[in-house]
Amino acid sequence: MIVSDTYAELTRRFARMQALAEAVGLLDWDTQVVMPGGGAEARSDLMATLRVLRHEMLTAPDLDDLLDRADDGGDPWRRADLREMRRDRLHATALPADLVAANSRAASRCETVWRTARPASDFAAIRPSLDEVVRLQREIAAAKSERLGLAPYDALLDLYQPDGRSAEIDRLFDALTGTLPGLLGAVLERQAARPAPPSPDGPFPVEAQRALGVAMMAAVGLEPDRTRLDVSAHPFCKGLAGEVRITTRYDTADFTGALMGVLHEAGHALYHRGLPDGARDQPAGRHRGMAIHESQSLIVEMQACRSPAFLGWLAPRAADAFGASGPAWTPANLVRLYGRVSRGFIRVEADEVTYPLHVILRYRLERAMIAGDLAVADLPAAWAEGMRDLLGVVPPDDRRGCLQDIHWPTGAFGYFPCYTLGALGAAQLFGAALRDEPGIPDALGRGDFAPLVGWLRQHVHARASSVDQATLMVEATGRPLGVEAFLAHLRRRYLDA
Amino acid sequence: MIVSDTYAELTRRFARMQALAEAVGLLDWDTQVVMPGGGAEARSDLMATLRVLRHEMLTAPDLDDLLDRADDGGDPWRRADLREMRRDRLHATALPADLVAANSRAASRCETVWRTARPASDFAAIRPSLDEVVRLQREIAAAKSERLGLAPYDALLDLYQPDGRSAEIDRLFDALTGTLPGLLGAVLERQAARPAPPSPDGPFPVEAQRALGVAMMAAVGLEPDRTRLDVSAHPFCKGLAGEVRITTRYDTADFTGALMGVLHEAGHALYHRGLPDGARDQPAGRHRGMAIHESQSLIVEMQACRSPAFLGWLAPRAADAFGASGPAWTPANLVRLYGRVSRGFIRVEADEVTYPLHVILRYRLERAMIAGDLAVADLPAAWAEGMRDLLGVVPPDDRRGCLQDIHWPTGAFGYFPCYTLGALGAAQLFGAALRDEPGIPDALGRGDFAPLVGWLRQHVHARASSVDQATLMVEATGRPLGVEAFLAHLRRRYLDA
Numbered sequence: 001m002i003v004s005d006t007y008a009e010l011t012r013r014f015a016r017m018q019a020l021a022e023a024v025g026l027l028d029w030d031t032q033v034v035m036p037g038g039g040a041e042a043r044s045d046l047m048a049t050l051r052v053l054r055h056e057m058l059t060a061p062d063l064d065d066l067l068d069r070a071d072d073g074g075d076p077w078r079r080a081d082l083r084e085m086r087r088d089r090l091h092a093t094a095l096p097a098d099l100v101a102a103n104s105r106a107a108s109r110c111e112t113v114w115r116t117a118r119p120a121s122d123f124a125a126i127r128p129s130l131d132e133v134v135r136l137q138r139e140i141a142a143a144k145s146e147r148l149g150l151a152p153y154d155a156l157l158d159l160y161q162p163d164g165r166s167a168e169i170d171r172l173f174d175a176l177t178g179t180l181p182g183l184l185g186a187v188l189e190r191q192a193a194r195p196a197p198p199s200p201d202g203p204f205p206v207e208a209q210r211a212l213g214v215a216m217m218a219a220v221g222l223e224p225d226r227t228r229l230d231v232s233a234h235p236f237c238k239g240l241a242g243e244v245r246i247t248t249r250y251d252t253a254d255f256t257g258a259l260m261g262v263l264h265e266a267g268h269a270l271y272h273r274g275l276p277d278g279a280r281d282q283p284a285g286r287h288r289g290m291a292i293h294e295s296q297s298l299i300v301e302m303q304a305c306r307s308p309a310f311l312g313w314l315a316p317r318a319a320d321a322f323g324a325s326g327p328a329w330t331p332a333n334l335v336r337l338y339g340r341v342s343r344g345f346i347r348v349e350a351d352e353v354t355y356p357l358h359v360i361l362r363y364r365l366e367r368a369m370i371a372g373d374l375a376v377a378d379l380p381a382a383w384a385e386g387m388r389d390l391l392g393v394v395p396p397d398d399r400r401g402c403l404q405d406i407h408w409p410t411g412a413f414g415y416f417p418c419y420t421l422g423a424l425g426a427a428q429l430f431g432a433a434l435r436d437e438p439g440i441p442d443a444l445g446r447g448d449f450a451p452l453v454g455w456l457r458q459h460v461h462a463r464a465s466s467v468d469q470a471t472l473m474v475e476a477t478g479r480p481l482g483v484e485a486f487l488a489h490l491r492r493r494y495l496d497a
Numbered sequence: 498m499i500v501s502d503t504y505a506e507l508t509r510r511f512a513r514m515q516a517l518a519e520a521v522g523l524l525d526w527d528t529q530v531v532m533p534g535g536g537a538e539a540r541s542d543l544m545a546t547l548r549v550l551r552h553e554m555l556t557a558p559d560l561d562d563l564l565d566r567a568d569d570g571g572d573p574w575r576r577a578d579l580r581e582m583r584r585d586r587l588h589a590t591a592l593p594a595d596l597v598a599a600n601s602r603a604a605s606r607c608e609t610v611w612r613t614a615r616p617a618s619d620f621a622a623i624r625p626s627l628d629e630v631v632r633l634q635r636e637i638a639a640a641k642s643e644r645l646g647l648a649p650y651d652a653l654l655d656l657y658q659p660d661g662r663s664a665e666i667d668r669l670f671d672a673l674t675g676t677l678p679g680l681l682g683a684v685l686e687r688q689a690a691r692p693a694p695p696s697p698d699g700p701f702p703v704e705a706q707r708a709l710g711v712a713m714m715a716a717v718g719l720e721p722d723r724t725r726l727d728v729s730a731h732p733f734c735k736g737l738a739g740e741v742r743i744t745t746r747y748d749t750a751d752f753t754g755a756l757m758g759v760l761h762e763a764g765h766a767l768y769h770r771g772l773p774d775g776a777r778d779q780p781a782g783r784h785r786g787m788a789i790h791e792s793q794s795l796i797v798e799m800q801a802c803r804s805p806a807f808l809g810w811l812a813p814r815a816a817d818a819f820g821a822s823g824p825a826w827t828p829a830n831l832v833r834l835y836g837r838v839s840r841g842f843i844r845v846e847a848d849e850v851t852y853p854l855h856v857i858l859r860y861r862l863e864r865a866m867i868a869g870d871l872a873v874a875d876l877p878a879a880w881a882e883g884m885r886d887l888l889g890v891v892p893p894d895d896r897r898g899c900l901q902d903i904h905w906p907t908g909a910f911g912y913f914p915c916y917t918l919g920a921l922g923a924a925q926l927f928g929a930a931l932r933d934e935p936g937i938p939d940a941l942g943r944g945d946f947a948p949l950v951g952w953l954r955q956h957v958h959a960r961a962s963s964v965d966q967a968t969l970m971v972e973a974t975g976r977p978l979g980v981e982a983f984l985a986h987l988r989r990r991y992l993d994a
Contacts, residue, residue, distance in 0.1 A: 019546035023520040030523060034531070035740070038723035042739030042777070049516040053550075226535035242539030243532065280539070 006070045015281035020054040029238040033230045058092040080466040084283030094147035103136045107411040114409035121399035131376045137413045153370045156414035160290045175483040187494040197336035200328040204255040212321040213262040220266045220449045237265040239272030267300030274461025285464045294422025303430035306338045309445040343393045345400040357390040362416040427486035432477040503567045512778035517551040526735040530727045541605025555589035577963040581780030591644035600633045604908035611906035618896035628873045634910045650867045653911035657787040672980045684991040694833035697825040701752040709818040710759040717763045717946045731903045734762040736769030764797030771958025782961045791919025800927035803835045806942040840890045842897040858883040859913040924983040929974040
């Protein structure tokens with residue numbers, strides 16, 4: 001086989017793996033959005049079978065030889081594509097099949113227990129199965145550590161954040177913990193000095209909320225004939241071939257959460273739709289990890305849509321959508337409503353000032369568990385202590401404490417830091433976009449996202465996985481990822497405004 | 498490998514193929530019900546890739562050896578399972594992979610064109626893509642004909658109606674064309690002698706129609722947590738692992754069509770849910786072809802639900818669903834409304850007297866297209882001529898003519914005759930059920946489908962593909978499939994009642 005034939009054969013094989021991944025993605029959307037409950041057991045068998053088929057293609061004995069012989073011919077895209085293929089292969093072959101199977105079983109068992117243990121705040125019920133999940137995650141970390149030549153925790157992190165390293169995260173997170181608690185105190189003091197903003201009066205019918213959400217999706221630039229908005233228990237964005245689907249959940253007493261949730265997912269969706277269409281089936285054509293993905297949702301939600309410019313445009317449209325008026329609906333009041341900060345217990349309800357502290361807590365605890373320095377039995381106490389240290393509040397029960405997230409029960413260790421890396425990246429990328437395109441705030445004030453999205457398409461979306469995220473960040477913003485832009489953004493919005 | 502290991506290996510492989518077929522089934526439902534239009538092209542590529550993966554498993558070089566060595570050990574189920582595996586293998590190896598992929602892509606593309614060409618009555622728009630579909634179907638027919646030792650059309654038919662032969666269909670259809678036109682004349686004459694039944698006054702809100710449909714699905718015995726009811730352009734029933742999904746379309750001016758359409762699809766759904774659950778991934782556990790499938794929908798719709806007994810139970814419930822009353826809502830009037838016969842243009846709106854004539858037209862035309870005796874360009878003219886001959890009416894446009902059905906655009910040649918074979922089977926099976934369970938009509942009068950469905954489960958559903966359809970019919974009814982029970986049913990309902 002000549003060099004170009006080798007690459008063509010690899011391309012063909014990875015496109016087939018992508019077809020299976022795509023089918024699993026659609027099945028996952030279907031499971032969460034439309035599947036009748038009685039189909040659950042057969043569905044999980046089906047998804048497992050498709051995953052095994054993909055895994056077998058990725059671990060096929062002759063793939064190493066193809067990857068060894070393939071040459072990029074000096075083409076940078078092809079070089080990146082081969083690098084990603086090798087990365088996939090390395091992750092897939094790092095683990096023995098029985099460890100993969102044991103982990104999959106333990107995770108689904110623990111997730112099932114979690115679904116009832118969380119509302120019951122019953123840590124004792126989940127402890128044995130979570131113990132097993134952590135034990136297997138430590139085995140996985142050890143196996144991948146050896147194969148990838150990384151520290152055990154970094155070997156887990158690498159799955160969600162390619163080339164992410166905890167030394168770098170420590171540096172960034174230390175800078176945040178050195179600053180955020182003081183900043184938070186100042187913000188809360190300033191907030192307490194003013195009367196609370198009046199809340200818009202509901203009820204807000206689901207149909208009206210949905211119509212507003214759909215209008216906002218179109219406003220940010222999502223193509224209506226390639227987009228869906230549905231309802232699910234846990235909001236998510238599912239990128240599929242040629243289309244993208246967002247979910248949310250509605251509260252008829254308060255429209256603000258679902259509306260901003262839709263805009264958050266719309267940021268993820270824009271990233272997906274901005275990936276190069278012709279490279280859809282290629283590893284280099286994929287998104288560049290969960291930190292970049294989260295940065296794209298947070299640029300839309302936190303940087304653009306919570307800005308006074310955009311909220312000034314949104315306010316009359318939101319009032320109109322619900323046939324409402326009055327002092328709660330002024331742009332200034334909407335800015336205050338969307339800028340509330342509090343020391344809460346729940347990560348997914350947290351504002352952007354406290355959110356990193358929730359993440360840092362989880363990062364510390366999961367690193368300690370993977371290192372063997374923290375036993376699952378000691379998790380509730382460590383959680384309480386960490387919350388007191390970082391946020392100054394202690395949750396009254398485990399439901400609002402260490403049981404609140406689905407990540408650990410499902411074995412997703414190494415995911416949490418991506419949320420805050422994304423927040424840092426969002427602020428830094430948005431700053432660079434403003435530098436290159438000073439008209440962005442005015443455009444947002446007219447509900448026009450084209451200048452912002454155009455910049456993101458060029459500097460982030462279209463690059464896909466053709467460069468690593470460190471290079472992407474330096475080339476887009478002029479410097480490596482740091483905390484400065486984020487902290488400056490918080491000071492501007494919550495202290496200076 | 499010892500004998501039982503060989504069978505176990507075959508079972509494992511066919512379960513994987515079934516997983517791919519299942520994924521394609523879900524993708525098909527998604528395409529027709531929820532997919533944003535912009536995703537169509539990528540979707541058809543994806544479905545083609547998954548079909549090719551399945552095709553490759555089915556044509557794997559070592560499969561013949563496994564099938565040759567496998568022994569049924571004297572077990573009838575295992576014997577049927579191996580027979581079906583060999584049948585699958587034969588169909589698959591008859592076609593080169595590139596023909597399978599080309600056909601899948603051409604069909605998806607033509608279906609997409611059809612979705613706009615049909616409402617616009619634009620035959621010219623669909624002609625090139627339909628040409629391509631027919632060209633590929635003729636290639637497929639030729640390849641399968643050689644491999645299966647069947648006439649080209651029969652080789653296509655065999656996919657939908659295993660062991661079906663056009664010689665047998667000709668015999669049955671000739672008996673119908675010799676009788677039905679005269680019978681139709683007599684029915685129309687009798688109908689014209691009475692004033693038309695009053696129509697219930699609408700509008701009938703979609704939500705109320707949907708609620709009634711859902712209630713009827715539960716009444717016939719479908720489990721609510723394993724069932725969905727949605728809207729699509731072309732109503733269908735999609736059986737999935739552990740669940741089943743029905744679609745319909747609503748007319749707010751007339752609820753009768755959607756309601757009976759839901760009951761029709763519910764018959765298909767009952768068959769799917771009645772297949773042996775433990776054999777879901779086995780070839781012998783599948784439904785026994787589209788004629789038997791259609792017989793199950795028509796037993797529910799035509800034999801059970803249009804009977805005076807059931808309509809007597811339905812009438813007050815339908816009136817209640819729409820908050821209506823009056824002479825249009827009496828059981829006797831509902832019987833007359835659901836017994837109207839007319840020389841119409843549209844197959845899916847046709848009554849059971851004229852329906853076979855619509856089918857016979859399509860059967861003749863598709864046989865001619867596959868034989869190369871009819872060009873796609875000449876289809877509209879041939880359609881008009883056939884309608885004049887068989888039904889005595891000519892559609893004013895192609896929307897109500899040769900563009901009305903989804904079958905040909907999607908490459909489903911050989912499917913149409915199954916509808917009328919199903920109608921014949923429904924009458925014959927229902928007669929046998931009444932013979933064995935004389936309490937069925939009384940039960941239907943109480944909205945109780947258990948005696949009928951119980952009989953069908955035993956004599957049809959649970960048998961799956963463990964026997965061929967000729968055997969199934971003889972064992973369930975005492976004789977081979979014929980036209981007598983169907984014609985007797987029509988005379989009883991439309992001339993003697």
